[in-house]
Amino acid sequence: MTYSTKQLADLAGVTPRTLRYYDKIGLLKTQRDPDNQYRVYTQAEVDRLQTIRFLQLFEMPLAQVKVLLDGPAENLTAALKQQRKRITAKRDQLSLLLTTLDQTLEKGVDTMTDDEKFAAFKDQSIKANEQQYGEEIRQQYGDDIVEASNKKFRDMSQAQVAQLTALQQEILDALKPLVGTTDFNTPEAKRVFKLHKQFLQMTWPSEQYSQKAHRGLAAMYVSDPRFSKYYEDGTGKAGAAETLNAIVRHYTR
Structure with missing residues (x-):
């Protein structure tokens, strides 16, 4: 059985324009009716569209x-397994959030313990x-590392989280006067590197830190505009992410 563009669009719940666009970009190539040159979709195209x-x-x-x-079948299988891991992680997060919400509704916000509020x-x-960085970080380091890092953060005490927050600000404050400089053989630049390394060691699984991984993350600060914006906003200076990346590269050679 074959389908016209409109017939397949109605069947799949998409617009004819979408199917024509898929054809144009080579995502869903189709045959042409030799009599009128209209697009004709066979069962193979129907399966691919599904x-x-x-x-x-x-x-x-x-x-x-x-x-x-268009690639080997094992690539698709691997991608689906990756998606399953991500969905499972999201399910677990939502389950935990639902538990916290139920506790809040049962006890009331005013009666929740500090530990319960802090866990939430x-x-x-x-x-x-x-939501902001998960996809890039998971692609860079893998789901297992990210989940271990998240668990490490969940297990932190209030004092440790306060220390981590203060450390983030300390990095920004120390980085600010160095933005734009090219001389990193200074105590100030070395301090920025040590502070940033300390931050990673506090947040990453203990076995994860390496100079190579440190360089990779710093490079992402430059390549991803969202990371760059964080450091530019935090220091009030354009080029802050580039300077931090250069400092990290200098001290991890």
């Missing part, structure tokens, strides 16, 4: 979908970080 729609549920970019569908704060911080 897979495309399925992968879009995971918010995959179309370019990534195309690479997966940490979970919210992890969730916000996942």
Whole structure:
């Protein structure tokens, strides 16, 4: 059985324009009716469209979908396993958040213990970080490392979290006067490096830190505008992420 563009669009719940666009970018190539040159979709295209729609549920970019569908089957399987890990992690986070919400509703906000409130704060911080940077960090270091890092943060005491927050500000304050400099053989530059290394050792699993991993993260500060913005906003100076990256590279050679 074959389908016209409109027939397949109605069947799949998309617009004819979407199908034409998929054809244009090579995501869903189709045959042409020799009599009128209209697009004709066979069962193979129907099956491929079904897979495309399925992968879009995971918010995959179309370019990534195309690479997966055109590549070896094991690549698609690996990508789906990765998505399963991410969904499982999100499910666990939502389950924990739901438990906290139930406790709040049962006891009332005013009667929650400080430990319960603090646990909720940490979970919210992890969730916000996942939403903003999770995809890039997981691609860089893998799900296991990220989950271990999240667990380490959850296990921190209030004093440790306060120390971590103060350390973040200390890094920004120490970095600010160095933005734009190219001389890193100074006590001030070395202090920035040591502070940043201390921050990573506090947040990463103990076995994760290495000079190579440190350089990789610092490079991401430059390549990802969201990380760059954090350091620019924190220091009030453009180029702060570039300076931090250069300092890290200097002391991890």
